[in-house]
Amino acid sequence: MSKLFAFCxxxxxxxxxxxxxxxxxxxxxxxxxxxxxxxxNSTFDPYLTNAxxxxxxxxxxxxxxxxxxxxPYYTAEAGTRISYYNxxxxxVPDVFIANTSPNTGSLSSFTATINAEYAKPAKxxxxxxxxxxxxxxxxxxxxxxxxxxxxxxFTNGYLFMAVCEKLTTKNAASNGETQFHHVMMKMVPNASxxxxxxxxxxxxxxxxSASLSGTHIEEMNDLEVVVWVQISGTKEILxxxxxxxxxxxxxxxxxVAASKTMVSxxxxxxxxxxxxxxxxxxxxxxxxAGKLIARFASTQNSITLSTGTLVHGCCIVRMAKNGEHASxxxxxxx
Numbered sequence: 143m144s145k146l147f148a149f150c151x152x153x154x155x156x157x158x159x160x161x162x163x164x165x166x167x168x169x170x171x172x173x174x175x176x177x178x179x180x181x182x183n184s185t186f187d188p189y190l191t192n193a194x195x196x197x198x199x200x201x202x203x204x205x206x207x208x209x210x211x212x213x214p215y216y217t218a219e220a221g222t223r224i225s226y227y228n229x230x231x232x233x234v235p236d237v238f239i240a241n242t243s244p245n246t247g248s249l250s251s252f253t254a255t256i257n258a259e260y261a262k263p264a265k266x267x268x269x270x271x272x273x274x275x276x277x278x279x280x281x282x283x284x285x286x287x288x289x290x291x292x293x294x295x296f297t298n299g300y301l302f303m304a305v306c307e308k309l310t311t312k313n314a315a316s317n318g319e320t321q322f323h324h325v326m327m328k329m330v331p332n333a334s335x336x337x338x339x340x341x342x343x344x345x346x347x348x349x350x351s352a353s354l355s356g357t358h359i360e361e362m363n364d365l366e367v368v369v370w371v372q373i374s375g376t377k378e379i380l381x382x383x384x385x386x387x388x389x390x391x392x393x394x395x396x397x398v399a400a401s402k403t404m405v406s407x408x409x410x411x412x413x414x415x416x417x418x419x420x421x422x423x424x425x426x427x428x429x430x431a432g433k434l435i436a437r438f439a440s441t442q443n444s445i446t447l448s449t450g451t452l453v454h455g456c457c458i459v460r461m462a463k464n465g466e467h468a469s470x471x472x473x474x475x476x
Contacts, residue, residue: 163264165199165256166370166382168238170229172206172213173315173322178235182319185249186237190323195253198260200368200382201324202304205313206234215313215325215358222333223326227377241377265378266292266340269458269471270303270385272367274354282354282362286330286385288369289347289471292340298374300335301348303385304328305357308364327357327365335372340380347471386428386458388469415447415472423463 169186171178189195204220205213206229223229227243229236237245237252240259245252269289276282286303305328311321329335330352338346359365370382417425420440427435435457460469 161264161267161381163260163262164197164382164384165240165259166368166379167199167201167256168223168227168241169201169203169324170206170224170227170234170236170238171203171322172208172216172234173313173317173319174208174210174212175206175234176317179317179319181235181246185247185252186235187323188249189252189256195256199256200370200384202306202326202368203322203324204326205322208234210316213313214315215310215322215327217326217358219329219333220326240379241372263293265294265296265380266290266371268369268371268381268383270367270369270383271388271458271469271471272385273388274305274362274365276354277362279354279357279359279362282357282359283351284328284330284354284365284367285349285351286367286369287347287349287471288385289345290338290340290371290381291345292342292371292380294342296340296373296380299338299340299380300372300374301338302333302335302370302372303330303350304368305330305352305354306366306368307359307361308366310358310360312360313358324366324368325358327359328352328354330367338371340371386460386469388460417445417447417461419443419463420445420461423461426460426462428458428460 171182190201204223205215205217206224207213207216207221227238232244235246236243239245239255242255245255267290270286272284272286274282274284284305288301288303290301292299304326306324306326309321309323310325313322313325314320331350332352336348336350338348340346367385368382369385371380372378373380421443423440424437425440426437457472458469459472
């Protein structure tokens with residue numbers, strides 16, 4: 143068991159220094175825009191729903207307040223991003239792929255642009271977890287924890303976090319579209335983002351939250367969180383990621399445990415990783431893009447996993463036991 147765990151951790155950590163670039167797609171559209179419907183039907187929606195494209199991109203959909211009355215799901219935070227990119231100067235539909243616009247051509251050219259960006263090296267690694275609480279938007283809250291590790295020094299770097307709904311229908315208006323993908327509902331804490339210090343190979347952790355009251359959320363169980371790091375001025379995007387949804391989060395520097403009967407993970411790990419009270423737990427490892435790497439059902443109460451001489455970095459570990467869940471970003475240091 144320990145050798146198998148150690149092997150999986152090795153597979154995780156060796157890849158951390160060269161995290162795959164995940165391309166951020168920022169879509170500006172409105173349900174009152176006829177050309178938006180044409181573009182979505184011929185290019186945007188077919189790309190998003192093609193299984194072979196999954197894992198290459200993240201996506202945030204901002205609704206515009208024009209033409210006419212504009213999209214019913216327009217928000218002031220969407221307006222901030224519209225101004226940031228001067229979308230009013232382009233008009234909708236408009237799609238920024240890794241901050242480059244316009245990208246509203248054919249499906250083949252749209253795909254080629256994303257593939258070209260996907261092939262570029264990421265300039266930061268991102269690990270993100272989030273918790274959505276509440277059963278209605280009025281009682282809802284999003285708590286997001288992100289660790290960013292840049293590959294070099296950067297100035298004026300901002301972390302953005304967006305709560306989106308995967309599919310909406312109630313904002314349909316006059317252009318014939320009946321469903322809309324990855325619609326931004328709330329920025330955490332707001333659309334201005336958070337200025338963060340970016341020093342080469344130095345992880346920086348940010349935890350923030352936002353109320354979901356007053357948003358246009360249709361289904362609380364259909365939410366997702368997208369995070370990205372962007373340089374002010376040049377608008378260069380260093381990396382983006384889907385956040386991993388969790389419950390029972392307790393992010394402190396020593397361990398995470400949902401209760402006294404729950405699994406404990408001691409963090410950071412240097413030469414070894416210790417997981418205690420693990421018997422009967424399901425332990426899951428995610429890479430920094432939020433992809434499932436490995437899942438194990440532990441039969442041992444205490445597990446010590448050797449990290450050997452692996453390079454430093456971080457991954458996400460989720461532990462489930464007795465109906466409880468806890469998640470933690472695991473830092474592996476030299």
